[in-house]
Amino acid sequence: MVKPIYLLTLLSCLFSFAAQSASVYRTVSGKNVLSIELLEDDLVHIEWAMHENASSGRIYTSPMVLRNDHKAKPIPAGGNTLKTKTLAVRIDTSSLCVKVTDIRKQPEYTLSELCPLSTKPDQLSLQFSRENFYHIYGLGQQHRKLGELNGDLSGQRRTPGNEMGNRMVGQGGGAVGNTQVPVAYFLGQGMQNWAMFVDNTYAQTWDFTSDPYKMNTGGDALRVYVMGGRNLQDLRSNYLDLTGRPPVPPRKMFGLWMSEYGFDSWKEVDMAMRDLRAAKFPVDGAFLDLQWFGGIREGSDNTKMGSLRWDKTNFPSPKLRIKEYKSKYGLGIIPIEEPYVGKRLPEYLTMATKGYLVRQCPYPCDPVYLESNPWWGKGGMLDFTHLEGANFWHDWRREQLIKDGVMGHWTDLGEPEQYDVNAWYSGVGIGTETQHGHRDVHNLYNLFWSQSIAEGYQRNKHKQRPFILSRSGTAGSQRFGTALWSGDIGSNLKNLAAHINTQMHMSMSGFDYYGSDIGGFHRKALAGGNADEMYTQWLAVSAAIDIPMRPHTENLCNCKETSPAKIGDVNSNREIIRQRYALTPYYYSLAHEAYTRGTAIFPPMVYHYQDDPGVRTLANQKMIGDRMIVATVAEAGAREALVYLPKGEWIDYHDHERYQSAGEWFGPFPLYREGIYRLPTFVKTGTVIPQYIVDDTMMNIDGLRPTGEEENTLLVVAYLGDGKMKSKFTMYEDDGTSVDYQNKAKLSTDLVLKQRKKSAELTIAEARGRFDGMKPGREVNTMFITHGQEISSVTYRKERLRKYNSMQEYKRAAKGWYQDGNRVYAKAGIMKLAYVNHVEIIWR
Template sequence: MKSRIFPVRIICAAILVSCANVLPVAGCARPAPPSLSARGEKALLRIEVLDDDLFRFEYAPPPDVRQETIGRTPMIARADFPGPSRLNRPGNGRLETAEGQVGIDRSDLSTRFSMTACGEEPVQHELFSVRLMEMTSEGCVIAIDAPEMTHAWGLGEQFPKPGEANGDWVGRVRMPGCEFGNRMVPYKGGAVGNAMFPVLYMMAADGTTCALFLDDLSALEWDLSTRPWRIKSTGAAVRGYVLLGESLPELRSEYMDLVGRPPVPPKAAFGLWISEYGYEDWAELESKLASLRKSGFPVDGFILDLQWFGGVDPGGEKSRMGRLAWDRKRFPDPRRKIAELRAREGVHIVPIEESYVTRGLPEHKRLASKGYLVRAMDGTPVFIKSWWGHGGMIDWTKPAAGDFWHDWKRKRLIDDGVVGHWTDLGEPEDYAASAVYHGVPGGGGRHRDVHNYYNFAWAESIYRGYLRGGPGKRPFFMSRSGVSGIQRFGAAMWSGDIGSNLPSLAAHFNTQLHMSMSGMDYYGSDLGGFKRTALDGDLNEMYTQWFAAGAMVDVPVRPHTANTSNQYETAPDRVGDSASNLANIRLRYELIPYIYSLAHRAYLHGEAVFPPPVYCFPGDPALRECGDQKMIGDALMTALVAEYGRRTRDVYLPRGRWFDWYSAERIESAGEVVRNVPLYREGRFRLPLFARAGAIVPLMHVDDQTMNTTGRRRDGTRRDELVLRVFESPGSSEFTLYEDDGWSTAYQGGRVRTTLIRQDGDVDGVELVVDGACGDYEDAPVERAVVVKLTTGGRTQCSGVMLHDEPLARHRRLEDLEKSDSGWCQTARCTIVAKTARLPVRRAKRLRFSLTAD
């Protein structure tokens, strides 16, 4: 476990395909890339070589005058490419680079991609072919001939059948949510999102892997039920990129480099946020907070639904939808109250907002006068009648409209102290099919052109607004819909108004698998379900299982339900098994230093934060349809549960040494199922969690005094020690801890601290080295203690622990060690806890554990 990406070598590639609505590449400093072209009866095919492992291609109607280079859509964040280090033109319509080959068959205008596997004798692997089947004014059909591919993942958000947690896309059809694409769709008593993130990763039985990404703003249908696979688009052209790589993590990182990596969310976003539809006033919110504090729950914030701006009136034009200003009768003096909650309780506020503005509001009149509303065919603002009232919608595709709205409305909320935003109904939910928009950059302005771009443009306007504010707060918001690329603006997503039943939760597990592979690291659900009327079993058991799953892999951890009549509870101290909920959220808070470090790696390298196991173990066929087990980084694996009456569950562990997180039991797996792993420990529901040998997991100290993700404590004490959970490996392993101020964008300018932690096992024991910290940030600690909880690989006794060359004192009880400045204690067979005094963080610490068998 020396490196984060384990040494499974596998052949990988990706295609990114774009249909219609493209940005021209203008002002490019580099010369036009090397290319091939061929003309058919209905289309012109062009291929460009952008790098050794990156190709771009296009099927388009033959133009009278074509662009110098192939265009791109707003989905693509990257516009400059270095070109190949080596290029061969062997003839017969082929191009070869150091890593790949592409060729054109002029008889049917198909293009075939292959790659060269490096080794003592390079081997060429045929990957796939792309062929244009149809091209009309109504759209395109392409065929993907990949006969060896047996499994496929990605394609964003579409729920499978209720209860199906596991499964890939082969043999299924990925349908758009509506004729235009993204949409909320009815699902088992609720409604869930259907959002196209059109990246499809494919794998052959022998582990050869490739991926296809349609960077398309049109409605798409992917038919993987027959061969060759067919993809239908309402776009007028097909444009794409082909990426080559040697591992799934490498391939995903290259894809994220093209569409944009996510910024690091505020640290508070990784904690517990309480939400419902909705809190009537500050008093109701504070009553929920007081109850949580009394029960010992850490909490980072509350999320306000539309009651914060006065609610809505479905019957007319005077509804407050679009007011985006506080209802000061029920939420008086918001700036003072938000500051008070932050100062007294360490909690924060996020309000909801929508794109709709009722016609009777002054906001509608002002927006209309500036031309910032979506228009009907006659040029007047489009008029929509809906549950929220009667009015129009902001034209986010017009940058001036988004900038005006942010500076006029949203910035006031930021100045009031809100730390994020909840963008709802962004598919968009309501629209006029004949509406006219400012339009997609370089593309059309019809609704069919804009539908899937609309929410992307909204997200981008928030991001631009934060950038205009200068160095300061990080943009972070929850979005109900999206497309590839939205993550680069600071978006998380949730799965919509999901029904309160376990079959819906199980299907959500499968959707999270595909969203992670599609580049959306921060994805969650309304914990406990939004529609309680869809409950199909015991409420408390359903909520407890759902809350445990969210505490493992959701960002943020956010219970939410429809509760306008105040008949339901959402807070985890009031519904479900409170003791189990408390144990599970405390584990989440303990893991935040580890998860937060993963978030930095997602920002820097495009690595997945909560990937499916196949991402880390692509060579293991048993994991290729696994959706109810999740990785947390590459060191931890959890197994989720969505079934009434379960007391145990089976867990598949890939080949290698694993440790049970709770019991420290060592498991030597040959790639097999561990039967009957307990789900209840000491009477509390706990999801299985396993650590790989060599795992180094930084933790936060959490107890009944912990208030939030910063480690703030109710008794005012400081517990800023660096806690490390270490699982012995026969060899060496390492992990880098990332720390920053948790709120600002200063980390992007280098204001971040990294600490490399290394462990090496040998015949005499284990050596752990905490390197001196590098970098700095505002209010960073200059000294702290280090606490190491070592789980050995089988050696049951520790004869001593040295800090550098000095022995630490042994304590017989953990309680005595906790009261001491330093020392060590053996708390169980194979488990040793060691502690240093407070030492400068820039000084390296070397601890040596001397281990023996019984």
């Protein structure tokens, strides 16, 4: 039994009182205690609990929270109103309701009044007033109605996958993840907003169908963070400050990765890569499913599940093969792993003997025996909450894979999919004591799994960045280098539409790296649909917003196609993937911003335009950074699409036509242009976007060519507007593989556009910083997207460049410029990183 907090047992339950310490406000009413900390001007930490479960000092935090070192603001003596520079917190000492008000502007407005309906353990219930906040985002991954792009949680109920929380649920001929990430964002008029992070790891139900809103959950106490902020960007950044920002993935993860269930041998991997290269697709690696360790034995103790040892009959000499893939072909390998261990494996005996498996009761009790859903076999389950055991497993089994040269880890079934509800775990500190039951662990299981990988890299002093592709997780998983995918989704466009909608909420929940099985995992779900159309539409969406970009399907029969060189509109597939590779410098720079500042990479439009009512429920259009819009499509027979453009001047990324918008719809725009399928994409004027020049010879994202050389010519594109303007984009570069960028081993280059009445100047500033392996200079081409003005001259560092009259002449030249309508191309050969490089165009 947990000890009551100091003095509470001496006080009568018949009256209320307030007790202030240096940093915690506390008041008691009846059997309940309210605790409040003012952590920042716009961050309030609140706990409602029964006496025996209340925190005795600072409010407890769960393993989801990274930062619990705030120096809380002092609490003034007396009174029941607490204030920061931006928020006022008013306490009703009888009901323990807390009203939070934004006081930055007059008139001030109430964010919400939060009231505990129940603080009884495992029957926790919180209600909070709607006020004027009608648009709601976040709360993780829940695929809603098939084909629906509703874009908003208002008027809905967010329910868990099952009574435990995270779970794969059937939908549309497949199964998709229900992943709980308990952060919700609320929008009112204009720029009014607030957010709430519920620091609770049990299954939660959120009800937004009436006023007040309600949230029900389990556990010992209600603990929430209330966040204010200037806008959604500020709120999301504050949330990630609490739970951790995502590290930058290895650069190769921004390319194309092949996968299926599954490659039976190195020979099959070779065939897939050879087909792609023959069709002139760039590709960066392959994921290996269960076959790499010998596969599974359904219903049998004698399964290979959990061995994490290569099947050297079909995958011989793994270290040499992985080295060869990397050095000769520029490819990476990522193998799958699961949390289950077949009972007849030596791994089972070792882990059971040491007490590192999930058990029936405290050690030396026997491990649980999982046999109720024996598709993978029968056996035990790794206990990742046992930190010593998790470390042992990593060093004993996973460490060898890292030494073999794998680029990352694919963690599957971590909801967890199969479990014993009566199991005993080493446990987690949730609230006032360590909890050992499965309910206590369920939604944290994959977080601890990811943590064991990330900390294993650090403990063993690897410079290589850990990358994890996981099927589940929760708040905080992102800080370990974890990307999520939506599970075994069915192969139809209605499932793709639901996934597009879910991505909106995953982005707001802090997961920049979220994707899907391109083309769907279960092809039977196609049910007579057009497989080629489905695949190319899916590929286009994933190439725009998924990291990693990974085709995957169930192919045990070796009778289904998953490669973009084999299914769909192949010519369109090639151009879709090349566009993704071309935008890599832009995407990679956004990844650095996500790590350093907590900015979203692929947010919904409302994230940047929340004062525009036209985007509040718009789920199918995504931002890429803050100045590029892509309209995703998931509709059978679609040949065109409408696009909403916020106020401003926008340029079509494909044909460079201009659109002046007051906040309105344009189009419809064709999805096929010159026979190639392209999603409508727009760039705001004044934008500068760094790109690679991608051609038939580009083999991977590092610019590998058939000659064995690596060459990536940089193309800096400046989108001119109407009239004077100045803008800047910072491009980030590093070695692409190590964690050294976290210690400032990176290069940052400001790309500055200045537009005047009769000229425009693009400055590629002196690069700041350095990293191992960087070159002193690089070939840089520039392109200005103009209004069609006739250009009279182009200069580079005040030197007039020669004009060419055809693209062929321009391409052959080392220096010069060429105008093609509203596109002006200019190049000056190798640019030194240590120089400030100016390219100026002047028109009549």
